[in-house]
Amino acid sequence: MSAKSSERVLVVPAAELDRLGRFQGFHADAERYLSVLLRPENTSFRPRSEVETDPTLKQIIPYVVLRSRGSVFRYTRGGSQGEARLHRLRSLGVGGHVDEADAGGRDGFEAYDFAMRRELAEEVEVRSPGTLRLAGLINDDATPVGEVHLGVVHLYDLDEPDVSPRESGLADAEFVPIAGLAAERDRFETWSRFCIDELLNDG
Template identity: 35%
Template sequence: MNEKVLVVPASKVDEITKGLEGVIEVEYSLVKNLITRFGTFIDRDLVENDESFRQVIPYVIMKQDGKFLVLRRTNKQGEKRLHNKISLGVGGHINHNDGKDPWLAFLNGMQREIEEEVKAKILDLKYFGVINDLSSSVSRVHVGIAFIADVLFEKLNEPEMFEYSWCALEDLEKLLQEMEGWSYIVFQWLRKHTQR
């Protein structure tokens, strides 16, 4: 059986983002409404290249002691288009096993993705926007729901998938050329909104 992933119509994402790109500070209630009303589960193979849908991805930025978790994807990581890229976010696809109700599946799936990738105690989790990026074939079929989490980090749960480090905001600038698209976009938002 093919993996079924949570998707929403691209046209509905365009409505709430007003067609803007970057981290769009959409009200959380609109995101919840989008997923609750229009979220559905479709075979991942069918939507990987279908730009009429956006696969919903929670994207959680982890922060500890004023530094941000930086993940470098290894060649063993599943998404070939992102190998060796740097990611600032933890998260992934939401699938039908996360729950029948799209919104509960999103919340459960976000928790599952965090637990799959890292062992960390989340002290605080705040939503900050929708990542809307139309610049690449990967990003045009995904939409990010961005959060920042203050954490007590213990370890990576998938050390074969990622290498990690912790960086202060100013040190992230040195990594811009290696960042995946969403991380670059999130970095721009962090630089604008984070006090140094």
């Protein structure tokens, strides 16, 4: 069994999402959902190999979009990226699973926030000052990947577009004009399409 499949990742019951109001696509009111979903009584760490095909649980995934001066960081997912079902698709989001090691005595949003910042630092080198904020949630029950994941979208507004990948799985990484994203929308993974439509459509 690979390290990826044996790791224990943060999950919440999909029933809690139903109780709060399940949605399809992008939802801007992330704080209302996360204030409930990330309560200690609603979170647990399960083997990734068991939850990748279990739609009764939602894996919580930080998804950071880096933006600067009318452009956005874009890359193509390569073989070292953990989710094989997304390989060769373009993406706007940097992030990954919240591992049990990230908890380290933390719980709830504190554990999540630590994991989000760790994933960001592992995947890219950001050499510009900027402001990082919670921007929304993504839920996509229309795809096998989406039905077992819940994306927590953060928007990182940078003073300068000065970012480089640390992992080979982020291929062809560059900043591209936001205004041109619609023309290549179909080449992106579904979560990035939601961001193009709902988060970045104001340029």
